[in-house]
Amino acid sequence: MPNFEEDDFPSTPGKFKIERSHHLHHGFGRQFSRVFSSTSTMLIWVLFLIALTVSFLSFQTTVHTGRSYGYLSWADRKWEREVRVSAQIQRPHGMSVLVTGAAGFVGSHVALALKKRGDGVVGIDNFNDYYDPSLKQARKAMLKRHGIMVVEGDINDAKKLNKLFDVVVFTHVMHLAAQAGVRYAMENPHSYVHSNIAGLVTLLEVCKSANPQPSIVWASSSSVYGLNDQVPFSESDRTDQPASLYAATKKAGEEITHTYNHIYGLSITGLRFFTVYGPWGRPDMAYFSFTRNILQGKPITVYRGKDRVDLARDFTYIDDIVKGCLGSLDSSGKSTGSGGRKRGPAPYRIFNLGNTSPVTVPNLVGILEKHLKMKAKKHFVDMPGNGDVPFTHANISAAQNEFGYKPTTDLETGLKKFVRWYLSYYGYHGKYVN
């Protein structure tokens, strides 16, 4: 691994540098004022020290980026070669795609689908421990077997992102790295700001300065509809009443990407995913944790809405979502800017990617019981006021018209595939399941 793989980076940009120079100047300043009485001598020494500090810092930067003086270690070269190979396009008119969150659920599926059809793919993921990182490592290993490299790094790390853009001319960015989960936002609000706001801005800054600029497709969320009660949810419906901080950060993402489209000419497509599920899924989601608990004989908590009305979700199978992502990339149109300047208007699009047939949570449990051949121990509780919404239901006609999006997997079929994967992945033979 080259050094920059292990580098720390400030999550508040500039903070580290400011403190460092402050310390240097004050500490040395006090010492020298004792030694030199003449003001002019001291001034010369101060100037000399500033020059020395500046040249030292620029040398450090050179060593880290390996750019300005042609310095490149063997490890850097090997890493760059791996990145280039992973990004190689293997079909006519193919694309080279940077997939953020590539070790995540949707990211790993999209990366694989792109690679399989001959596109170049490089992934980046911070492998955080929001849920079991070993599942992320397993997805990474699976991608590696298919020739896809996943770089370990955070989207707040502009240096690492710039390095990737130096090595590869990315035509597209599929931005799926995010802090997911609706209810966890009450526990750890800052992680949502860190990834979904600050990380997004860092990524957009890098993309806007890239030459040529890539087209960007990114994951928004059905949760932006919040308390909207128009059914089914259309892209033109109200999205200014979020029910969770997660939803609010995704909505903010839609506004932020709009400004980058408007000012810099970046081509932007936001996809509002509706409760995506399937093999290699996220352990924090209901269908996944219910499966685990049912198999372990543990109770599950089923939330109920006002007046004991069942909650419902427009559960959408991963393969349908992948088709929607690829369709969005293929139809995204080009960014128009270069060198950080807009040259003309670029596409700005938002699409729902749902299944168009909501299913209640008790029905979801019933399907799982059938596939697992086991009964769930259900505890019904009133929906806590923690960001949940009573139902979701997508109108998908915009995506259908634009790139032929048409989901084909119902919940019964999709959960059967999920259960098969779950049992095989966790080696379940009637014993303890992790």
Ligand SMILES: O=C(O)[C@H]1O[C@H](OP(=O)(O)OP(=O)(O)OC[C@H]2O[C@@H](n3ccc(=O)[nH]c3=O)[C@H](O)[C@@H]2O)[C@H](O)[C@@H](O)[C@H]1O
């Ligand atoms: O579409 C999205 O944009 C979001 O989809 C997903 O959120 P949700 O639709 O809330 O999925 P999920 O947690 O599986 O709960 C499903 C149902 O089970 C109910 N639920 C949940 C947990 C529980 O213990 N009991 C329960 O009844 C719960 O009340 C709900 O009715 C993603 O996680 C999120 O990251 C985001 O992408």
